[in-house]
Amino acid sequence: MIDQITVFLENDKGRLAALCRTLGDAGISMHALTVADTAQYGVARIIADTPARAYEVLNEKGFRASLTKVFAIEVPDSAGGLATLLEALGAAGINVEYAYCFAVDGGKAIDVLRVDNHDNAEQVITAAGFRVAQPSELYA
Amino acid sequence: MGKNSAHQVAGPELYFQPEIEKMGRLELEALQLERLKKTVQVCYEQIPFYRQALDAAGIKPADVQSLADLTRLPFTTKQDMRDAYPFNLFAIPATDERVQRLHASSGTTGNATVCGYTQNDIDVWGDTFARAIAQVGGGANSMLQVSYGYGLFTGGLGAHEGGIRIHATILPMSSGNTKRQVQMMKDFDVDILCCTPSYALLIADTAIEMGYDPANDFNVTGAILGAEPCSEGMRTEIEEKLGVKMVDIYGLSEVMGPGVSCECRYQNGLHVAEDHFIIEILNPDTLEPVPDGEWGEVVFTTLSKECSPLIRYRTRDISRIIPGECECGRTLRRMDRITGRTDDMLIIRGVNVFPNQFQEVLAGFSEVTSYYQIILTSDGPMDKVTLRVETVPEFDFDEIRKIEDLQRRINAELKSNLQVSVDVLVSEPKSIERSEGKAKRVLDNRDKS
Numbered sequence: 001m002i003d004q005i006t007v008f009l010e011n012d013k014g015r016l017a018a019l020c021r022t023l024g025d026a027g028i029s030m031h032a033l034t035v036a037d038t039a040q041y042g043v044a045r046i047i048a049d050t051p052a053r054a055y056e057v058l059n060e061k062g063f064r065a066s067l068t069k070v071f072a073i074e075v076p077d078s079a080g081g082l083a084t085l086l087e088a089l090g091a092a093g094i095n096v097e098y099a100y101c102f103a104v105d106g107g108k109a110i111d112v113l114r115v116d117n118h119d120n121a122e123q124v125i126t127a128a129g130f131r132v133a134q135p136s137e138l139y140a
Numbered sequence: 141m142g143k144n145s146a147h148q149v150a151g152p153e154l155y156f157q158p159e160i161e162k163m164g165r166l167e168l169e170a171l172q173l174e175r176l177k178k179t180v181q182v183c184y185e186q187i188p189f190y191r192q193a194l195d196a197a198g199i200k201p202a203d204v205q206s207l208a209d210l211t212r213l214p215f216t217t218k219q220d221m222r223d224a225y226p227f228n229l230f231a232i233p234a235t236d237e238r239v240q241r242l243h244a245s246s247g248t249t250g251n252a253t254v255c256g257y258t259q260n261d262i263d264v265w266g267d268t269f270a271r272a273i274a275q276v277g278g279g280a281n282s283m284l285q286v287s288y289g290y291g292l293f294t295g296g297l298g299a300h301e302g303g304i305r306i307h308a309t310i311l312p313m314s315s316g317n318t319k320r321q322v323q324m325m326k327d328f329d330v331d332i333l334c335c336t337p338s339y340a341l342l343i344a345d346t347a348i349e350m351g352y353d354p355a356n357d358f359n360v361t362g363a364i365l366g367a368e369p370c371s372e373g374m375r376t377e378i379e380e381k382l383g384v385k386m387v388d389i390y391g392l393s394e395v396m397g398p399g400v401s402c403e404c405r406y407q408n409g410l411h412v413a414e415d416h417f418i419i420e421i422l423n424p425d426t427l428e429p430v431p432d433g434e435w436g437e438v439v440f441t442t443l444s445k446e447c448s449p450l451i452r453y454r455t456r457d458i459s460r461i462i463p464g465e466c467e468c469g470r471t472l473r474r475m476d477r478i479t480g481r482t483d484d485m486l487i488i489r490g491v492n493v494f495p496n497q498f499q500e501v502l503a504g505f506s507e508v509t510s511y512y513q514i515i516l517t518s519d520g521p522m523d524k525v526t527l528r529v530e531t532v533p534e535f536d537f538d539e540i541r542k543i544e545d546l547q548r549r550i551n552a553e554l555k556s557n558l559q560v561s562v563d564v565l566v567s568e569p570k571s572i573e574r575s576e577g578k579a580k581r582v583l584d585n586r587d588k589s
Contacts, residue, residue, distance in 0.1 A: 004538075006537065006538040008531075008537045008566070008568060009568070010567060010568050010571070036540055038540065038544070040563075040565050040566070041543075041565075041566060043538065043540055043543075045538070062568070062569065062570060063568070064531075064537070064568050066536070066537070066538060068536075097539050098539075114538070114539075
């Protein structure tokens with residue numbers, strides 16, 4: 001599993017920019033960013049280099065950041081690929097809290113999943129024919 | 141060891157005046173009406189302020205024919221009392237032989253308010269305080285330590301009069317010299333302590349510092365504490381450290397002093413001495429009565445006071461009537477502990493709300509810190525309330541539904557406690573103002589019309 005940085009943001013002007021600037025100034029490179037927003041606030045989910053350091057830097061600068069363990073799964077570029085994975089998880093009684101995709105070097109797609117039950121998720125994913133990516137493949 | 145029983149609600153209920161404390165409501169209301177008529181009559185005849193006020197309201201004393209007529213009578217405010225400084229609200233001249241004593245409020249924010257007491261006024265006061273002494277198990281064989289200040293302040297002498305009426309032995313310590321308080325409490329086998337909650341705690345801590353375990357080593361089993369707010373946590377601490385049953389007593393120098401209302405052993409509201417005072421709870425905006433159970437301004441009318449009677453005195457204290465009957469068997473209705481002053485009150489969509497009610501609700505949620513801010517804005521003609529809270533560092537906000545679930549639960553709890561719908565806004569850490577002194581908890585940005 002990999003470390004995702006989650007940041008709670010109030011819907012105030014410039015907060016997302018300030019977040020990105022803070023990471024940039026610390027020399028931390030981002031690989032993926034997704035923002036879930038509600039009327040009042042947003043939750044930014046980030047895959048970046050040196051997540052532990054990113055977490056420290058953000059909290060020092062007054063952001064509400066946390067580290068979350070998520071699965072990064074290599075998904076083949078073919079019709080129904082992701083559906084097969086999700087069906088396998090569903091059949092095993094594992095719910096997906098959220099998911100998003102990003103591309104890595106070589107044109108491969110990585111699907112990030114947070115699931116409600118980690119215990120046998122990796123087994124289920126592997127048994128369905130998918131490969132779980134390791135931290136070293138995704139960030140420094 | 142034998143003191144543990146002091147913490148339990150058990151055994152016979154102890155009354156000082158059972159014929160009044162357990163009087164049927166109809167009989168009590170008849171007594172109130174009879175005394176109200178007399179009070180209005182005396183006010184009209186003896187006090188020019190009231191004659192003018194009643195004339196202006198178009199009411200003659202003879203018009204008071206039922207307790208419902210009370211609502212037609214004019215109010216008395218703290219300012220009226222200040223303006224009457226020193227003796228213009230007295231029904232009997234201050235130096236008349238019938239007047240025995242004067243008490244006065246501190247007057248830190250204006251003229252002091254002064255009240256006179258005849259011997260009967262003092263006896264009535266003593267009786268109401270004695271009811272509290274009986275409720276904590278005290279009686280004629282008690283050793284009563286009075287550690288309220290003696291003087292113009294009503295605490296010391298009010299407790300003292302209670303001791304006289306119940307024939308206890310009184311130790312008039314007044315406040316201060318805490319080590320000596322502890323020593324005498326121990327050496328004289330004091331069983332009942334009367335003082336402020338904070339002083340009771342200081343006495344307990346001083347005793348412990350002196351090497352005693354007052355909960356077990358001392359004979360003290362009852363504490364009658366008042367004149368300042370006391371949280372449930374503080375009550376528990378006092379009860380455990382001293383090994384006492386504590387009852388909260390309420391009173392104001394303008395109305396009488398401690399004893400206007402007092403808790404019984406069940407500690408669920410303060411029984412009002414309704415034979416001597418009529419309590420009303422009013423919406424401070426409309427000055428109309430609110431139903432039992434709803435919060436509002438406490439208004440008292442005195443029924444027995446001879447020297448300084450008051451008609452509908454607005455205390456600015458906020459409380460409510462606790463509906464239903466008390467397990468103790470007393471028929472005297474209960475008021476809740478004072479939650480604040482009208483000066484702090486917010487009126488939101490016509491509902492009276494106090495900032496500390498928000499605090500109490502939030503204290504039940506381990507997910508949020510103790511910092512909060514209430515923001516009032518206008519949404520058309522409606523008031524909109526936003527409550528900003530901060531989550532604790534351990535809170536997992538990665539799943540949005542957990543934040544939304546938290547908001548929903550806080551909202552539901554506020555709605556059921558305050559009858560007000562609130563938008564709960566989870567805020568970034570440390571974005572809510574911290575303050576050494578009084579934090580600005582309320583931002584009222586409503587359109588002023």
